[in-house]
Structures are given as C-alpha cells and as structure tokens.
Amino acid sequence: MKLSALGRIALATGIAVLTTAALPGTPATAAPVKKKILPVLVEFSDASFQFPEQVKASTPDTYFGAKKDSVSSFLSEVSRGQYTMVPAVKEKLIGPIKLDLTAGGCQHGEINKLTRAELTKRGLVEGKDYDSLSMVFPAQKTNCPWAGLATVPGGTTWINLYGTASGLDVVGHELGHNLGFAHQGRLMCTGGKLTACKSDGTSAKSIMGGGGWLSGFSAPELIRAGWLSGGTSLKVSKSGTYTLRPLHGTGSGTRALDIALGKDRLVIEYRHAAGNLDAKIEGVHAYRVPNGAYGSSSMIDTTTKNKTPSNGEAANTDAITTLTDKTNKVSVAVVSSGGGQARIKVALNGDSLSAIDAAPSKSATPTPSAATPTPTASASASTDTEAVTDDSEAATESGSEELTAAGGRSTTLPLAAGGGAAVLAAGAGFLLLKRRRRRA
C-alpha cells in the first residue's frame, strides 16, 4: 500500500493516486483487442443532470459515434485497428441511475462501489458483460478537482460532467490512463545535451501531455500498448542511418527507433499529418523512457519554445536536430526530415556521427518483413515492466507543488473498488475545469 505516495498533479492536467501494489495484468499483444465499454449515467440523492435527455443523447455519440472524435473512432485510428471499444449493452449506456449518496466531497470510491452494486443487481457482470466502466455524473455539486479520473492501468473511469456532453479530450485521456499511460511531460535539454535536462511543462505531443486528441498518442505510449509490434518499432543495436515513416497513418515501415540509454530508453519518432492526427505536428521528436517504463516517458525538447495545439509556433518548433549523451555514448543527428519521411543517424558506443554513412542502413528498410522482428512491444508491457511503470509514474507525479491543492484532498479518498488497479489519475480536464469554474 502506498497511500502516502498519493498524487500530486504532474502536469497541471491531473492527479495520480497510487492506491495498491496489486497490479492487474494487461498483457499487450499484437492481436486486435475489442473492449466492451459501459457508460453509466449516475445521479446523486441531491443532484441530477440538468438536461438528462441531452446527456442521454450525447453519451453514445461521445463513446461510439461515427464522428472522427468519438472514443471508438479515436482508439481505432490511433491503434490502427488493434484496439477498439464497442458498446457493452445495445442501448449503448445505462441510466441515469440514482445513487443513495450525496454529491458533495467527490466520493469517487463510493460512486464506483454503489454503481457496481447497481449493475450487479441488474445482472451485469464485469469481465463478461463489460470490460470497462465509465461513470458519468453531474459536476455541479461534487466539488471534484478534476473533470476525469481513471485507474492506471485498469478499466474504470469517472467523468465529472459539466454541460451535456463529455468530450474526447477528457474521456480519451482517461482511457489512456486505463492503458497504463501516465502524463507526458517535457524535458528541456537545451542544446541537445541529454546530461543537462530539466522538467518543464508538457510534451503537447500526446493526449496524455496536453496535446489534445488530435495528437493521438506518442511512440513510447504506442510501444507500451503493444501497438508497434512486428518490427515497426526498431530496437537500434548498431550505429547507422535509419529511415522513419510518420508515426500515425496507414502503410508499412519503421515508425519508431528504440535506443538503449543506460537503464533508460531513447525513443525517436517522426510526426507528420496523417488521417485525423498530427495536422499541427511535424518533425522528428524524441522521448526519454525511464527504466523501461514506456508509459511514463517525457519528450526531450532541445529548444525553450514549445509547440502546443493552441499557440502559433511552427509545427516543427520542438523537433530535434541533434542529441548527445556523453555518459551513455549515444549521439543522434537528423539527416533529413519532411514530406512524410525522416532519416536519422544514430551513433552508439561513442562512434562518431560523421563516420556514419548518411544513406540508410539496410536494417531500417521500411518494409515490415525486412525489419528485425522485435518482441519488445509485448515484453515492454509484461507484468514485470508494468510494476516498474506504475512505480515510476507515482514518483514522477509526486512532488509538483502545483498539484498539492488538488492532490491533497485525494489522500483521504478510499481505494478504488474492483480490479485492484494500481493508480488513479485525474485528468485532462483539469485546466478545462478551471476555465469552466471561472466562467461559472
């Protein structure tokens, strides 16, 4: 039990709460996964939805709609069909159900317990009738310091709903936590020296790092989920020049380079507009993965500027050009980047970048059959690594002063019932929530 390690909001977008060391297994495989998700509308003894009919109409649309920004469309696109969410019941939602519970105090544990008791009464069994439970309740009286909360990893989400529709930016972010992803921060390594970095803000390259759903997930997260299997994430074991295709979108080719950096990993991706994603992100981006915990990576930014979804910076503002890690004897240089392809020199074991031929090495030929098959995707999401992931996530997410106010309250909250999930993380909606509060 690690309740003392309870969460501080790491990125001003959420809180994380480590509740128990019992980790549910979520082995990632290359086989397509279909998850049955059950949205349940929940009301309190002293608080109801202001417009229940509108909430009932919008919820199936948010989760299962044909629109590009529904939860199911998003997860299908970002996983390239390897992970889909389908309705657990034919009505596509349950409720509103009225709990014998007052709204105040943001009692997420009680909400979970009482909702599950009601589902059991109705004959719905977790693991058989549904895999993932998403409780949506009116926010007006809860005083929850978040717009969304989730188990990390796990199958439980709480949506503290303002208005009549929960958007993908909140729900998709919480489901990312369910997949085992922490918040994604940014390491500022000005000049490209990996031995001199400091934490600063969010990556804005993932829905887990303030990038919104239009950025999808980043390469380390896709590796964590097991979605870059079959050699599409290439473990680089020798110096050479490697070719990357865009991270998102259809087609074959290498989508990420995965390089040892002592005990950590350096993951490199090339971002370029594809499908509904990355219209505002371009260029080669790099991430540091602590101790093999691919769900807890930070973007490496060699500049002080940061491209966010809303600022006017160029799409490639925080793309890397060179990286050097003298301690681990790794250097990286982008040879070319743009138009849907990037070429990257990687020098290992202290090799000189200038000694490497700028023509792509054979091993990076962008055809999946020619690429070295790598078991890393599933290995990275094995139970062993999962424990590491969650531990490091808790460590990462503690200690930010900014989060104390919201996180402090959570220290008295009960454990999440069901599933023995390890961590709770509250979400993307934090800033959203603050904005809305100001408006209210």
Ligand SMILES: [Zn+2]
């Ligand atoms: Zn979050």
